[in-house]
Structures are given as structure tokens and as C-alpha cells.
Amino acid sequence: MAVSYNALAQSLHTRSSCFIPIRYTKQRSRSNVVFASNDNKNIALQAKVDNLLDSIKWDDKGLAVAIAQNVDTGAVLMQGFVNREALSTTISSRKATFFSRSRSTLWTKGETSNNFINIRDVYIDCDRDSIIYLGTPDGPTCHTGEETCYYTSVFDQLNNDEASGNKLAxxxxxxxxxxxxxxxxxxxxxxxxxxxxxxxxxxxxxxxxxxxxxxxxxxxxxxxxxxxxxxxxxxxxxxxxxxxxxxxxxxxxxxxxxxxxxxxxxxxxxxxxxxxxx
Amino acid sequence: MAVSYNALAQSLHTRSSCFIPIRYTKQRSRSNVVFASNDNKNIALQAKVDNLLDSIKWDDKGLAVAIAQNVDTGAVLMQGFVNREALSTTISSRKATFFSRSRSTLWTKGETSNNFINIRDVYIDCDRDSIIYLGTPDGPTCHTGEETCYYTSVFDQLNNDEASGNKLAxxxxxxxxxxxxxxxxxxxxxxxxxxxxxxxxxxxxxxxxxxxxxxxxxxxxxxxxxxxxxxxxxxxxxxxxxxxxxxxxxxxxxxxxxxxxxxxxxxxxxxxxxxxxx
Missing domain, CATH: 1.10.287.1080 (MazG-like)
Known part of the structure; x- marks a missing residue:
């Protein structure tokens, strides 16, 4: 998988203008990125990303929770898991990317539906094991076509309030x-x-x-x-x-x-x- | 741990007025509740809660992700994990309750700080393995005193923007x-x-x-x-x-x-x- 640090570098107000393709190894490792350029600024940036990835408290499967939230409405759009590669890819590509536990692969939300979640910022919690992807969705996030994946109210269900149908959180x-x-x-x-x-x-x-x-x-x-x-x-x-x-x-x-x-x-x-x- | 279905029953507009203490077994099991009353409405309600808990796709450790969100501001307050007991307790007590993976116990947010998260509704996602606790917090949620646990911006960190200090998501x-x-x-x-x-x-x-x-x-x-x-x-x-x-x-x-x-x-x-x- 080749991604670019160009958007990130630009967004961070560095002056880099060259694309830096990086390749992920299938085995997770600290140095998971191969540089195509010796641009010092981008090497420094990659070192910072590595430090940041090292600081995350990955669980015993190398994962952390990632919550995608709409930056304008505050709606929690979906929740998935990330490994080092998924988080690194999200940071560099600015598209919310997760690790599929069932398929053991990275996946970028929107890669089939085109409903990408465009990242505005990424936040890490105090325990450094939970992440918020703050972004703007290109369309409905849920595969069902709902705006978010959270449309089943427990209290409605317990109240047998079937008439109300799906009700977004x-x-x-x-x-x-x-x-x-x-x-x-x-x-x-x-x-x-x-x-x-x-x-x-x-x-x-x-x-x-x-x-x-x-x-x-x-x-x-x-x-x-x-x-x-x-x-x-x-x-x-x-x-x-x-x-x-x-x-x-x-x-x-x-x-x-x-x-x-x-x-x-x-x-x-x-x-x-x-x-x-x- | 004894909790009551009274608040839930009231909130669901049933006419029950009696408290129903329930006791959790340490082993997870479907019938984890002992009734102190034969009130039919509450038995029916407990059956509904059991059905709901059965419908959750618990992971191999019996857990699901729970995200606490401020119902007024939309802020993601914190994220934890829940097992059957934690979710059941949250539903009945209306206080956001989690399962501590490190201590292997239930814990209710606020039990030491008094900063409870008062539950307005609970939502389950389309995959039924992720939950939103929509509530009003009594005070700051993070143990650091911050309003939420998400105050570390990845893009600030990569930009070396230390001057900005903590910045809530x-x-x-x-x-x-x-x-x-x-x-x-x-x-x-x-x-x-x-x-x-x-x-x-x-x-x-x-x-x-x-x-x-x-x-x-x-x-x-x-x-x-x-x-x-x-x-x-x-x-x-x-x-x-x-x-x-x-x-x-x-x-x-x-x-x-x-x-x-x-x-x-x-x-x-x-x-x-x-x-x-x-």
C-alpha cells in the first residue's frame, strides 16, 4: 500500500511539496515506511509519526479503538479498531482507515461506497488507547445507508416502541x-x-x-x-x-x-x- | 451488587413502583438476575433486557465497546468496555457503567469522583458490538479534571505545537x-x-x-x-x-x-x- 505524506506535510505547514510514497510491510514493525526521498523534513515528520505510534497503548492484538465523529454535528458515525498501519495511513491520507478484525486487513471507510470520512484532526485519550477521528463524511457512513451506525435505541426496544422505527442517536x-x-x-x-x-x-x-x-x-x-x-x-x-x-x-x-x-x-x-x- | 429496575420501569412508562433488587453472579450467564418480586411487568422487562443482552455480539472476552457521549454537546466523554453485567447495570441504574479490563471488575463512572454520567438513552450499532451511552455528566469526565478524556491532538503533536497545550477534541x-x-x-x-x-x-x-x-x-x-x-x-x-x-x-x-x-x-x-x- 502506497500512501503519501504530502497532504499531512502541507496541513502541518511544512514546505514540502514532494510526494513520499511509503510501503507498509505485512509484519508490523516500527520502521514500516520506506522513503523514496531523502527530504529531511519528511524524515523528521515520519520520525514524529513513529514516536506517536510508539506512544499508543496497543492491546494484546496490537489494536486500539477508533471512533469516527462528524466534526460539524458531533454525531458518532461509526467505531472500529486500528493497528499501527491503520492509524499511520489515516494520518497521512486524511481518510479514516481501520483494521478489520474479521478480514485481518486495513480498510478505508469509503473505498467501496465512496463515502469517505475526511479527517480534520485525530485525538488520543488520556490512557492513549482510544482515538477519535474528527472528520467530515462524504455521505452516509453506515452500510445500511443510515447517516451513522447507531440507530437502535435500547430504551425504545425495551419499551416495545417498534412504531418509532430506526431512531438515530x-x-x-x-x-x-x-x-x-x-x-x-x-x-x-x-x-x-x-x-x-x-x-x-x-x-x-x-x-x-x-x-x-x-x-x-x-x-x-x-x-x-x-x-x-x-x-x-x-x-x-x-x-x-x-x-x-x-x-x-x-x-x-x-x-x-x-x-x-x-x-x-x-x-x-x-x-x-x-x-x-x- | 444490587441494582434496581425501578428507574428503568418508570422511565419506560410502566406502572411498577416496587424496587427489584437483582444479584449478579460472578460467572456470566443468561439468567444473571434473581428477582425479589414476582411482579409480572418487571419479569417481562427483565426478559426483554436478557433478549437484548443476548443480541449483542460480545467479543471473545465477552466485551463490547461503549462510548459515553454528552447528550447536549455531542462531546465524546470517554470510551470503555462493557460486559453483560456492565450494560445491564447501566440500563437499570441509569449511570454509565463499564467493565475494567485491568481490574476485572465492574465500575460506575463517578463512583469515586461523584462525576456520574446520567444515562438518557443507550444506542447499539448496526453490527451490535458497539454501544453509545448518551448522557449528561455531573462534572468533568476525565480523571485529570478535563471535560473529556480526548485532549491530545495528533496534528498539534506532529506540528510540535506544544504552545497550544491541551486542546479538547x-x-x-x-x-x-x-x-x-x-x-x-x-x-x-x-x-x-x-x-x-x-x-x-x-x-x-x-x-x-x-x-x-x-x-x-x-x-x-x-x-x-x-x-x-x-x-x-x-x-x-x-x-x-x-x-x-x-x-x-x-x-x-x-x-x-x-x-x-x-x-x-x-x-x-x-x-x-x-x-x-x-
């Missing part, structure tokens, strides 16, 4: 997004009785926009009038909820918003954008 | 929160040259509040004027960023906002609250 923000999305689907069906507040907002743009402006104003007043601190998270929650109803109307996901923020502040940030437009 | 929203927080700390120190936009906002409440109102208005206009869809995530990003500067001024975290939202819609939701206040 959602954090608070995305649970709210999911609730709003359901209300949106339901809002096309005529309903008797008093409509829910979300339904009213979804079907009345003037009401929705007046509420967003009102809640933003109330958030500001918590600062301007130096209101009790607990008012601020409460008003911010109102801003978020009402704004998310608007996003739903426009078929925009919070994930899209975070992607904008990530791109903005990775281009040296909000500052740059704001100064440009002032 | 943060998703986009919390990276932004961290940037704003740093600007806030810096804003107390006199600075030469043109201040960053964030610094200007942090030191000028009138400017900050006028921007929040303006951005909320611009978000609304994307709907009212049916602007190109890509305008919506961009304007929402502006709303979020400016509102988060205000939160920073008030020492409020996005986590606090999500806690409000979670409590609000777990009390049957936004709807209830909104209808009450209209």
Missing part, C-alpha cells in the same frame, strides 16, 4: 431539528383542534419572522438591561428554536450552518469575513 | 465558542493596531446588539424575499456567531442553552411552553 440540537422536521411533514395534513405552536409557525411566515425578530430583541435585552443571567440561555434557546423552524421551511440543516462556520473560521475566520464586509 | 460549534472565549480573555489586555471584529463586539454592547438584531432581520429576509437558499445557512451562521459573542459576555455556554432546550421539550416540549405563554 441524536444530541439535543438534532432531536429538536428532528421534532421540527416531523411537524413540517405533518403540517401538510389537515388537522382538527388547536394546532401546535411549531405548526402555526410553519404555516405562517409573518408570525415566524416576527417571532425571530422578537426573540433576538429579547436576547439583546438580557445584556442591555443586565437581566438575571439565567434569562440569557432561555432567550437564546428561543432564538435557536424559532430560527430552526425557518431553516426547516428552507430545507436547511444545522449541519449546513456549521459547515459555513467551519469554512469561515478555517479561512482565518470570522474576523476576516467581518472585516471584509464592514 | 471540539466540534465546529465549540471550536467557535473557544475562539470567542479566547478573544474575550485577550480583550482585557490593551492592543495595538486594528482590533479584531470579535474584540470590537466584545467591547461595544451597542454594536453587538445592533448586529444581532440586524442578522436576525437578514435571516428573516431570506424567507420573506425568497432569497437563494444558500443565503439562509450563511445568515444563520451570522446570527449564531453574534449571539454567541453575547453569550460569552454573559458567561453562558451553548451547553446551557441546549440544557434549556432539552428540559423544555422533554416536558412535552416547546409547544407546551409556547402555548402557555401566548
Amino acid at each position: 441524536l444530541t439535543t440540537l438534532y432531536s429538536l431539528e428532528s421534532i421540527i422536521s416531523k411537524r413540517k411533514e405533518e403540517s401538510t395534513v389537515p388537522q382538527e383542534g388547536k394546532p401546535s405552536w411549531t405548526r402555526r409557525l410553519l404555516t405562517d411566515d409573518a408570525l415566524l419572522c416576527s417571532k425571530i425578530r422578537e426573540e433576538a430583541d429579547e436576547l439583546c435585552r438580557t445584556l442591555e438591561d443586565n437581566e438575571e443571567v439565567s434569562r440569557t440561555p432561555s432567550e437564546m434557546a428561543d432564538v435557536l428554536y424559532h430560527a430552526m423552524v425557518l431553516l426547516s421551511k428552507r430545507d436547511v440543516k444545522m449541519e449546513d450552518v456549521f459547515a459555513v462556520l467551519r469554512k469561515r473560521f478555517s479561512q482565518s475566520g470570522i474576523e476576516e469575513k467581518q472585516n471584509r464586509t464592514k | 471540539l466540534t465546529t460549534l465549540y471550536s467557535l465558542e473557544s475562539i470567542i472565549s479566547k478573544r474575550k480573555e485577550e480583550s482585557t489586555v490593551p492592543q495595538e493596531g486594528k482590533p479584531s471584529w470579535t474584540r470590537r463586539l466584545l467591547t461595544d454592547d451597542a454594536l453587538l446588539c445592533s448586529k444581532i438584531r440586524e442578522e436576525a432581520d437578514e435571516l428573516c429576509r431570506t424567507l420573506e424575499d425568497n432569497e437563494e437558499v444558500s443565503r439562509t445557512p450563511s445568515e444563520m451562521a451570522d446570527v449564531l456567531y453574534h449571539a454567541m459573542v453575547l453569550l460569552s459576555k454573559r458567561d453562558v455556554k451553548m451547553e446551557d442553552v441546549f440544557a434549556v432546550l432539552r428540559k423544555r421539550f422533554s416536558q412535552s416540549g416547546i409547544e407546551e411552553k409556547q402555548n402557555r405563554t401566548k
